Amino acid sequence: MKDQPQPLDLGKLDERGQRILVTATRLILHYGYDKTTMSDIAAAANVSKSTLYLYWQSKEELLRALLARETLGVVNDWLQRVQDDPQGGTLFGIYQHGFRALVAHPLMSALYTKESHVLGEYVRRRDPARHVLPYELNRLLVQRLQAAGLIRPDVSDAVLNHLLMLISVGLFSIGELLPAEEVPPLEEVLDELARMVARSLSPDEPGDPRQGKLALQEFLAQLISAFVRS
Numbered sequence: 001m002k003d004q005p006q007p008l009d010l011g012k013l014d015e016r017g018q019r020i021l022v023t024a025t026r027l028i029l030h031y032g033y034d035k036t037t038m039s040d041i042a043a044a045a046n047v048s049k050s051t052l053y054l055y056w057q058s059k060e061e062l063l064r065a066l067l068a069r070e071t072l073g074v075v076n077d078w079l080q081r082v083q084d085d086p087q088g089g090t091l092f093g094i095y096q097h098g099f100r101a102l103v104a105h106p107l108m109s110a111l112y113t114k115e116s117h118v119l120g121e122y123v124r125r126r127d128p129a130r131h132v133l134p135y136e137l138n139r140l141l142v143q144r145l146q147a148a149g150l151i152r153p154d155v156s157d158a159v160l161n162h163l164l165m166l167i168s169v170g171l172f173s174i175g176e177l178l179p180a181e182e183v184p185p186l187e188e189v190l191d192e193l194a195r196m197v198a199r200s201l202s203p204d205e206p207g208d209p210r211q212g213k214l215a216l217q218e219f220l221a222q223l224i225s226a227f228v229r230s
Contacts, residue, residue: 017055020045021066025107033063034120063119070108075220077101082216089209091150091202094216096194099171103186137223138165144215149207160201167193 013021023045027036038059042052056062081097082088088097102108110118139161145151151160171193174183 016047016051020047020052020055020062021069024062024066025070028063028066029106029118032118032120033059038062066107070105072224074101074105074108075224077104079217079220082213087209089150089212089214089216090198090206091145091212092194092198093209094145094150094212095197096191099168099190099194100187102168103190133226135161135165137219137226140222141216141219144219145212148211148215149203149205150209150212150215151201152203155201164197167197 020041024036024041027040027044031040036059038052039049041062042049045052052062056065078098078101081101082094085093085097087093107118139157142151142157142161142164146153146157171189
């Protein structure tokens with residue numbers, strides 16, 4: 001395994017297209033998807049509407065491109081965090097860095113939790129079947145980590161996957177249910193949650209962390225490949 005794998009890529013987009021996506025992210029996070037128009041995005045990105053429509057023919061098409069870009073950002077952020085940490089290939093390291101990578105990309109967090117303010121009508125009317133893909137892919141990660149000796153083999157991968165997805169969704173959705181002053185510092189929550197996962201699921205003699213890094217790298221490459229095909 002290479003110490004520094006090449007970042008995964010969804011394809012090339014020129015500088016102007018990248019600038020449009022960066023601008024769209026900022027506007028949607030601030031105003032929400034429903035209130036952000038293509039005219040708003042074009043004006044803020046300093047391009048004409050006709051130029052904007054050369055890239056994406058509708059706001060929903062633009063958002064799909066934006067979410068693809070954000071997915072890639074989370075994946076590469078997660079991979080880099082794990083690679084840079086000598087203990088990143090442990091179960092604790094993999095989940096700690098995974099949680100932190102997702103939190104660092106608020107648009108993806110909003111998609112994960114169907115946060116109404118940010119993505120609005122888009123997430124409310126999405127086909128629930130589209131959530132099956134990330135659910136199934138996360139199960140593949142569980143299987144890979146079991147094969148690498150980092151997760152106990154005595155519990156069904158289907159059950160473990162469901163529990164881990166419940167934890168992940170709850171991590172991001174709880175903030176919408178409680179006043180901000182009642183929520184502990186996020187970094188403390190993330191670290192303790194990763195420790196809880198590791199304490200509960202690690203076998204008595206965990207496998208080699210290098211195998212954990214390899215398992216994650218292979219899983220993330222598979223995730224991007226599946227995302228492109230979907």
